[in-house]
Amino acid sequence: MALLEVRGLVKHFLGVTAVDRVDLVVEPGELVSLIGPNGSGKTTLFNCITGYLAADDGRALFRGRDLTKAAPHRVARLGVARTFQQVSVFPRLSVLDNLLVFLQQHQEEHLLARLLRTRRVRRLEAEAVARARRMLDLVGLTARADAAAGSLSYGQRKLLAFAGALMPDPDLLLLDEPAAAVNPTMINQMKEHILGLHRQGKTVLLVEHNMDVVMDISQRVVVLDHGQKIAEGSPEAIRRDPRVIEAYFGR
Amino acid sequence: MRRAATLVLAAAVVAAPWLVAVVVPRQQRYLLHVLIFTALFATLALSYDLVVGHVGSLSLAHPAFFGVGAYAAAILATRAHWPFLADLLAAALAAAVVAALVGVPLFRLTEHAFAVGTLGLALVAGIVANNWVEVTRGPLCITGIPKPVLGLPGGPMVAITTLPGYYWLALAALVAVALLYRRLTTFRLGRAFHAVRDNEPLAGAAGIDPLRYRMLAFTIGAALAGVGALYVHYLSVMCPEEMTVALTVNLLVIVFLGGVGSLRGVLLGAVLFTALPEVLRLAPTWRLVIYGALLLLVVVRSPEGIESLLRRVSGARAGR
Numbered sequence: 001m002a003l004l005e006v007r008g009l010v011k012h013f014l015g016v017t018a019v020d021r022v023d024l025v026v027e028p029g030e031l032v033s034l035i036g037p038n039g040s041g042k043t044t045l046f047n048c049i050t051g052y053l054a055a056d057d058g059r060a061l062f063r064g065r066d067l068t069k070a071a072p073h074r075v076a077r078l079g080v081a082r083t084f085q086q087v088s089v090f091p092r093l094s095v096l097d098n099l100l101v102f103l104q105q106h107q108e109e110h111l112l113a114r115l116l117r118t119r120r121v122r123r124l125e126a127e128a129v130a131r132a133r134r135m136l137d138l139v140g141l142t143a144r145a146d147a148a149a150g151s152l153s154y155g156q157r158k159l160l161a162f163a164g165a166l167m168p169d170p171d172l173l174l175l176d177e178p179a180a181a182v183n184p185t186m187i188n189q190m191k192e193h194i195l196g197l198h199r200q201g202k203t204v205l206l207v208e209h210n211m212d213v214v215m216d217i218s219q220r221v222v223v224l225d226h227g228q229k230i231a232e233g234s235p236e237a238i239r240r241d242p243r244v245i246e247a248y249f250g251r
Numbered sequence: 252m253r254r255a256a257t258l259v260l261a262a263a264v265v266a267a268p269w270l271v272a273v274v275v276p277r278q279q280r281y282l283l284h285v286l287i288f289t290a291l292f293a294t295l296a297l298s299y300d301l302v303v304g305h306v307g308s309l310s311l312a313h314p315a316f317f318g319v320g321a322y323a324a325a326i327l328a329t330r331a332h333w334p335f336l337a338d339l340l341a342a343a344l345a346a347a348v349v350a351a352l353v354g355v356p357l358f359r360l361t362e363h364a365f366a367v368g369t370l371g372l373a374l375v376a377g378i379v380a381n382n383w384v385e386v387t388r389g390p391l392c393i394t395g396i397p398k399p400v401l402g403l404p405g406g407p408m409v410a411i412t413t414l415p416g417y418y419w420l421a422l423a424a425l426v427a428v429a430l431l432y433r434r435l436t437t438f439r440l441g442r443a444f445h446a447v448r449d450n451e452p453l454a455g456a457a458g459i460d461p462l463r464y465r466m467l468a469f470t471i472g473a474a475l476a477g478v479g480a481l482y483v484h485y486l487s488v489m490c491p492e493e494m495t496v497a498l499t500v501n502l503l504v505i506v507f508l509g510g511v512g513s514l515r516g517v518l519l520g521a522v523l524f525t526a527l528p529e530v531l532r533l534a535p536t537w538r539l540v541i542y543g544a545l546l547l548l549v550v551v552r553s554p555e556g557i558e559s560l561l562r563r564v565s566g567a568r569a570g571r
């Protein structure tokens with residue numbers, strides 16, 4: 001069974017059809033990129049899959065379960081993690097707490113046990129802290145662990161948001177422009193992180209404008225234009241596809 | 252050093268009735284009354300801050316929850332002759348039930364509409380208190396509310412009749428509420444509350460159901476406001492005027508002056524707001540003028556309240 005299966009998904013906004021009957025299948029372990037000009041509907045598609053927007057038609061199935069009616073926190077609990085195009089952190093929480101919050105809901109959510117701080121909850125918390133520290137090491141934020149996330153630079157916040165999405169070890173990771181608006185060193189760093197995930201067998205759906213990154217690391221590329229899927233194939237095939245060239249340069 | 256200072260402060264708070272008796276014997280009754288009010292306001296402000304400070308929803312409904320609790324306690328104690336602890340528990344429960352019923356539709360509203368909706372709830376509660384005469388006696392007030400008697404059926408009973416007794420009772424309630432407040436606002440629950448407050452969409456992506464945590468803070472906040480029913484046993488009367496918008500204004504001043512979302516800040520705010528002006532013997536009109544100006548100053552210069560201002564100042568002095 002496909003891990004993610006989007007069938008005929010449609011989303012309208014006041015006269016604009018932002019997503020227009022899109023079909024998309026992602027198999028377990030795949031690294032797929034979703035590209036398209038500005039306003040082609042990539043973020044809207046992510047929002048429909050992860051419960052932030054209600055689709056007008058069509059379905060998004062994760063392991064055969066319909067996500068289109070589920071709230072964001074339900075989708076997250078099923079094992080679908082996402083990042084946001086507009087970098088997003090919890091500004092008044094510490095950097096460490098930003099990561100812990102992404103794991104704790106997956107470990108347990110027993111309000112009374114949390115209030116009483118039972119031994120089980122304290123053990124899970126210790127495990128979460130250990131994992132969060134490894135994540136901070138991975139993205140190079142260990143020195144800022146106790147700082148408020150709001151005090152980080154733009155690039156650091158982007159890394160923090162990425163590490164947060166990885167905290168619950170999600171089965172499917174949706175990344176919305178992880179390499180946008182950061183310096184070249186960090187673009188490479190991001191690329192290595194994503195490739196690392198792929199090698200570990202993680203499934204990744206990547207929205208990215210940086211063609212070097214997309215062409216370098218994707219197994220398969222899906223192209224949207226005006227909400228419609230206009231092409232799909234290997235990076236080489238997409239690079240040469242006349243419809244894609246038309247969509248990007250033809251106007 | 253710090254620990255020692257805290258211990259001395261705690262000892263002074265517990266021993267306040269004796270200190271007052273020794274230092275200012277002629278104003279003993281008056282000062283104890285002020286201290287009792289301070290403890291009650293601090294308790295109410297902590298319960299209010301759970302919602303305003305920790306899940307970031309500007310609720311103006313607190314007088315309604317306080318009122319429901321206070322009337323529940325007053326009616327049960329006078330007409331059904333319930334024992335003190337039982338009517339206090341019922342007061343907390345009644346306020347929590349009201350919050351649970353109105354919370355879900357209110358939290359569906361946008362931020363500003365939520366504030367207006369909760370204000371509406373407080374106004375409606377006030378109107379009901381004034382007009383549902385069969386139950387509340389309206390403007391005639393419920394009078395003759397008995398003094399609290401502590402103890403369990405069959406066991407020894409202690410009647411609270413003296414001012415120091417009331418003070419210690421109010422202090423015990425404050426300490427219990429403060430401990431619960433700290434449990435709720437740190438560790439995993441606190442982290443989830445603060446995630447919802449800081450960034451609701453991202454909280455969803457972290458697997459947090461924002462409504463669930465908002466409702467938790469709102470309902471527990473209401474229950475603890477219901478514990479304010481202690482107050483009607485002290486005054487022995489409950490009137491509709493006790494639950495007007497003026498109460499919201501007082502709580503807002505305490506919380507925002509002292510430090511929103513901070514235990515120490517809220518306690519500091521309660522002391523500044525209740526105890527200080529009484530001690531300084533300010534006329535009520537001047538008090539509001541001074542607080543208005545002070546609040547403006549704090550919100551502009553140190554939006555997190557006086558507590559964070561003090562923290563910054565002492566941090567700077569320690570060379571950090």
Ligand SMILES: Nc1ncnc2c1ncn2[C@@H]1O[C@H](COP(=O)(O)OP(=O)(O)OP(=O)(O)O)[C@@H](O)[C@H]1O
Nearest residue numbers: 013016018036037038039040041042043044045085
């Ligand atoms: N909340 C919204 N309300 C109205 N229109 C919207 C909304 N969100 C997106 N749109 C419109 O839907 C279309 C698709 O937008 P979307 O953000 O999905 O594109 P995108 O492919 O992610 O673009 P970019 O590469 O610039 O991020 C655009 O025309 C946009 O203006």
Ligand SMILES: [Mg+2]
Nearest residue numbers: 042043044085
């Ligand atoms: Mg986008």
